[in-house]
Amino acid sequence: MKTLIRIEELGIFGLSIILFAQTTFAWWWFPLLLLAPDISMVGYLANPRIGAAVYNLFHHKAVAVGCIIAGYLLSMPWAGLAGIIMLGHAAMDRLLGFGLKYPDSFHHTHLGQIGQY
Secondary structure: OHHHHHHHHHHHHHHHHHHHHOOOOOOOHHHHHOOHHHHHHHHHHOOHHHHHHHHHHHHOHHHHHHHHHHHHHOOOHHHHHHHHHHHHHHHHHHHOOOOOEEOOEEEEEOOEEOOOO
16 A cells, blocks of 8 residues: 555656646756655644634645635736645655654654554
8 A cells, every 4th residue: 555655646647747847837846845845843832722823724725725726716927836836745755654743753754653554
């Protein structure tokens, strides 16, 4: 099952690259911004509950898709770019075994404990 999930996430990461290629942004924006959603970890400075909520907001694929759709419908390319980056980043994280966080600990994710996926 782990291999199947990783293949799925690799496909979603590839989709994010294809979606990015359809934008008018220079190619270097994609690698430059790919790790930007991890800035959301700053929420953990407050406490694990707030940290998990902020982290999960920036790593949830439905939020990413919503940004992509809003960017397209509202002619807001930066919103679409944010969604594409979030989608690619979330897929990359899950490919590496990092999942959405539970509010008790940064290491407790929906994929299990970090490092045990």
